[in-house]
Amino acid sequence: MTALLSVHNARKVFGGLVAVNDVSFDVSRGELVGLIGPNGSGKTTMLNLITGALKPTSGTIMLDGTVLSSRPAHFIARQGVARTFQLVRVLPSLSAIENVVAGAVFGHARHWGADAYALAEDLLHRVGLGGRADAPIASMTYIDQKRLELARALASDPRLLLLDEWLAGLNPSELKIGISLIADLRDEGRTIVMVEHVMDAIRSLCDRCVVMSSGTKIADGNVTEVLTQKDVVAAYLGGEDA
Amino acid sequence: MNAFTARELRTAVIGAAALAAAALIPLADDGYYLSLAVNIALYAVLCTAWTLFSGPTHYISLATAAFFGIGTYTVGLGIDTLPFPLLLAIAAIAGGLIAGLVGVATLRLSGVYFVIFTLGLAELVRQIVTWLQTNFTNAVGLYVFTDFTEAHIFWMLLGLAALVYVTGWLINRSRLGFAMRIIGNDETVARHAGIDVARSKVILFMISGAFIGITGAVLAPRFAYVEPPSAFNPLISFQVVIMALLGGTSRLWAPLLGVIPFTILFDQVSAHFPNHTSLMIGIAFMAVVYVLPRGVTGLVEDLVRTRGSGRPATVAERAQP
Numbered sequence: 408m409t410a411l412l413s414v415h416n417a418r419k420v421f422g423g424l425v426a427v428n429d430v431s432f433d434v435s436r437g438e439l440v441g442l443i444g445p446n447g448s449g450k451t452t453m454l455n456l457i458t459g460a461l462k463p464t465s466g467t468i469m470l471d472g473t474v475l476s477s478r479p480a481h482f483i484a485r486q487g488v489a490r491t492f493q494l495v496r497v498l499p500s501l502s503a504i505e506n507v508v509a510g511a512v513f514g515h516a517r518h519w520g521a522d523a524y525a526l527a528e529d530l531l532h533r534v535g536l537g538g539r540a541d542a543p544i545a546s547m548t549y550i551d552q553k554r555l556e557l558a559r560a561l562a563s564d565p566r567l568l569l570l571d572e573w574l575a576g577l578n579p580s581e582l583k584i585g586i587s588l589i590a591d592l593r594d595e596g597r598t599i600v601m602v603e604h605v606m607d608a609i610r611s612l613c614d615r616c617v618v619m620s621s622g623t624k625i626a627d628g629n630v631t632e633v634l635t636q637k638d639v640v641a642a643y644l645g646g647e648d649a
Numbered sequence: 650m651n652a653f654t655a656r657e658l659r660t661a662v663i664g665a666a667a668l669a670a671a672a673l674i675p676l677a678d679d680g681y682y683l684s685l686a687v688n689i690a691l692y693a694v695l696c697t698a699w700t701l702f703s704g705p706t707h708y709i710s711l712a713t714a715a716f717f718g719i720g721t722y723t724v725g726l727g728i729d730t731l732p733f734p735l736l737l738a739i740a741a742i743a744g745g746l747i748a749g750l751v752g753v754a755t756l757r758l759s760g761v762y763f764v765i766f767t768l769g770l771a772e773l774v775r776q777i778v779t780w781l782q783t784n785f786t787n788a789v790g791l792y793v794f795t796d797f798t799e800a801h802i803f804w805m806l807l808g809l810a811a812l813v814y815v816t817g818w819l820i821n822r823s824r825l826g827f828a829m830r831i832i833g834n835d836e837t838v839a840r841h842a843g844i845d846v847a848r849s850k851v852i853l854f855m856i857s858g859a860f861i862g863i864t865g866a867v868l869a870p871r872f873a874y875v876e877p878p879s880a881f882n883p884l885i886s887f888q889v890v891i892m893a894l895l896g897g898t899s900r901l902w903a904p905l906l907g908v909i910p911f912t913i914l915f916d917q918v919s920a921h922f923p924n925h926t927s928l929m930i931g932i933a934f935m936a937v938v939y940v941l942p943r944g945v946t947g948l949v950e951d952l953v954r955t956r957g958s959g960r961p962a963t964v965a966e967r968a969q970p
Contacts, residue, residue: 458841484843498834509831512824513843519824563843 411436411598412567417456417466417476419449426452428622429466434567434600439593441609441616441630442602445643449622450602451493454569457600458490459483470567487515487566491556491573493602497544504540507531507558514563523562530558534588550581557588568592570601574608586611606634618642657818664814664902672807675800683799689912690806691868695885696893696904697813698860701820702853704898705829711886712751712767715774716744716858718881720865722778725791725875733795737866744862745855747774752851768886775881782877790876797870805867813860817901820856825849887930888915895937897944906945907937 410433419427427449434440442450455461457468459480468476475483489510498506507527511518518526531537534554547555553573560568574585586608592599593612603609609616609630616633618626620642626633633639674686695713703710720740727736755766782789820826828849832839839846869875888911896907911933918929941948 460837460841479845480840481843481845484841490841492837496835496838498831498838500834501830509827509838509842512827515843559842 409436410434411438411471412457412600413467413469414453414457415467415469417453417468418464419452419456419461420464425622427456427463427619430619430622430624431466432617432624432627434598436598437596438615439589439597439599439601439613441613442600442619443604443606443609443616444619444625447621448619448642450619451571452622453619454490454571454600454602457483457567458488458569481513484514484563487563488569489514489560489563489565489567490569491553491560491571493571493575495549495552495556497547497552497555499544501544502540503536503542503544503547503555504528504531506544506555507562510559510562515566516562516564518562527558527562530561531555533561534558535584550577550585553577553585554588561592566598568597568599570599570603572602572604574603574605582608610634664811668807668811672804675803679798679800683803685913685916687799687803687806687871688916689909690803690810691864692889692892692908692912693905694806694810694813694864695861695889696896696908697810697817697901698857698864699889700893700898700901700904701813701817701860702850702857703893705826705833706850706853707833708756708850709764709890710767710854710857711764711883711890712748712770712858713861713886713889714881714883715767715771716748716861717865717868717885718771718774718778718877719743719747720862720867721869721872721875721880722791722865723862724866724869725793725880728793728795728869737863740862740866741859742862744865745859747862748855748858749851751858752854753847756847756850756854768883771881771883771886775877778881779877790874793869793873793875795870799871802867802871806864809860809863809867814901816856816860820853821901825852829853884927884930887934891930891934891937894944895933895941897946899943899946899950903944903946 412434414433415431416429417427417431418425418429430449430453442453444450452461456463457475459475459478459482463476466476467474470486470488473486475486475488498509501509504524504527507530508523511523511526528540531540534557536551536554536558544552544555557573570589573589574582577585582605589599589601589608589612601613613630615628616630617624618633618639625642626636626639671686671690675683695717699710699713702708720743723740723743724733724736727739751767751770755763758766779789828839828844831842831844832846832849836846865880872879892907892911893904894907895911896905897903914933915926915930919926922929
C-alpha cells in the first residue's frame with residue numbers, strides 16, 4: 408500500500424494563533440481515516456489546507472506525488488480531491504440534478520451533456536434521492552441537502568473524498584442510513600478522510616484515526632487503541648487527571 | 650442539454666421574426682422614429698452585452714463608456730486608412746483586451762471596489778486620450794466622414810444584436826455558462842468543484858467588452874465628430890446599468906424590457922426638460938433599485954408564482970416583443 412495523500416509538517420498560522428502545528432500523516436489508497444479531536448483543534452483547517460481553501464503557512468501536501476499545497480482550490484479539485492462542507496452548501500437556484508451535475512462537469516472526471524445527467528441520476532439514487540431530480544432545493548430537509556452534497560462530491564469520481572462532519576446534525580435513524588452509505592463507499596474502494604464528532608461512526612467505519620488537539624497531532628493509529636490512549640482521553644475530557 | 654428544445658426553437662423563431670420586422674423600420678420612416686429605433690437598438694446591444702457578464706456574476710460594471718469610447722476612437726483614427734469591417738474587428742479586440750487587463754487586475758475585488766474601479770477606468774481612459782490628442786495632435790477631436798446613413802447604422806446594430814443574442818445563447822449552454830450559474834450561487838462551491846472562477850469571469854468580461862467595443866465603432870459614423878467627452882460619456886455607463894436592471898438580468902432578452910421603455914422615456918425627457926435630464930436619470934435609477942430590484946422579469950415571475958398558475962417562462966415568452 409502506497410500513500411495516496413501525504414501531509415508533511417503542514418502548518419497554518421492566523422495572526423498569533425497556530426491553528427495547525429506541523430501536522431504530518433499519510434492516507435493509503437482505499438483507506439478510511441477519521442480525523443478527530445475536540446472543537447477548535449484544527450480539523451477543519453486541516454481539510455481546508457488539503458482542498459486549497461486555505462494556503463498552508465509552511466509544509467507540503469501531496470496527492471499521489473503531485474504537490475497540492477499552495478495550489479488553487481480548482482486545481483486541487485481537478486486532481487481528484489472532492490469535499491463536503493461542515494455547514495452544508497447547496498446551490499439554491501439550481502435543481503437537484505443540476506447540483507450533482509455541477510460536480511461532474513469541472514472536476515477530476517469531466518462529463519458533459521447527457522452523460523453527466525445520466526451519472527447524476529445514478530448518484531441521486533445511490534444517496535437516496537432517486538426520483539427527486541427536479542425537486543426545489545429549498546424544500547429539501549437538512550439530511551437531503553447533505554445527501555445532495557455527497558452526490559455532488561462523488562460526481563467527480565474523486566480519488567480522495569473529504570467529509571467534513573457529514574454526519575453531524577442527523578437524528579438516530581438518519582445516522583444509521585448515513586453510516587451505511589459511507590460504509591458502501593469504503594467497500595467500493597474509495598479513499599476517504601472524515602472529520603467527525605460522532606464516535607459511533609468513527610468506531611464502526613474507520614480503520615485508522617488521526618487525533619488533533621490544539622492544532623497538534625497527538626495520536627495516529629488503530630481506532631480502539633487510539634481512543635483509549637491517555638492523552639487522547641485527556642484532550643477530550645480535559646484535565647491532567649482524566 | 651445538447652439538443653434543441655421546443656422552447657428554444659420557438660424563442661429563436663420569434664426572435665428572428667422580431668429582428669426581421671425591425672429591419673423594415675427604415676423603409677417606413679427615416680426621421681424621428683428611425684433615430685429612436687437606433688437608440689433602442691444601441692442600448693439593446695449594450696445592455697445585453699453588459700448583462701452577459703454582470704447578470705451571472707452580479708458585478709456592476711461602469712466601464713461600458715471605456716469600451717464604447719475605445720471602439721469609437723478606433724474608427725476615428727482608422728477611418729481614412731482601413732476598411733470599416735477591419736476597424737470593427739480591431740474595436741472588438743481592443744475592447745476585449747482592455748476588459749481582460751481590467752479583469753485580471755480587479756475581478757478579485759468584490760462589490761463596491763469593482764464598481765469604483767470600473768468608473769475610474771472610464772475616466773482614466775478618457776483623460777489619457779485627451780492628453781494624447783492635445784499633446785501630439787492639433788485637434789481635440791476626430792472627424793469621421795462616411796457614406797453610412799442612419800439606416801445603415803441601424804441595420805448594423807440589428808446584426809450586432811443578433812450576434813450578441815446568439816453568443817449569449819451559446820454561452821448559456823456551454824460549460825462556461827453552467828460554471829457562471831454555479832459561481833453566481835456560491836463561489837466557494839464553484840472553486841471546490843474544479844472551476845477556475847477568476848478565469849471564467851475574465852473570459853466573460855472580455856466577451857462583453859468586445860461587443861461593447863464593436864458597438865462604439867458602429868456608432869462612430871453617427872457622431873461624425875468624435876471627441877473624448879462624447880465617446881467616453883459616463884452617462885452611457887449609468888444608463889446601461891439602469892436599463893439592464895429595469896429589464897432584469899436573469900434572462901438573455903430581459904434587458905430589452907428595460908431598454909425600450911427607458912429609451913422612449915429618456916427621449917421625451919431630454920426633449921421636454923433638456924436641463925433636467927441628469928436629475929430624471931437619478932430619480933429613475935433610485936426608483937428601479939427600490940421598486941423593482943429584480944427588474945420587470947423578476948416582477949412578472951413573482952406575480953406568476955404568487956398566483957400559482959402557469960410557468961414563469963410562458964408569461965415571459967408572451968411578454969417578449
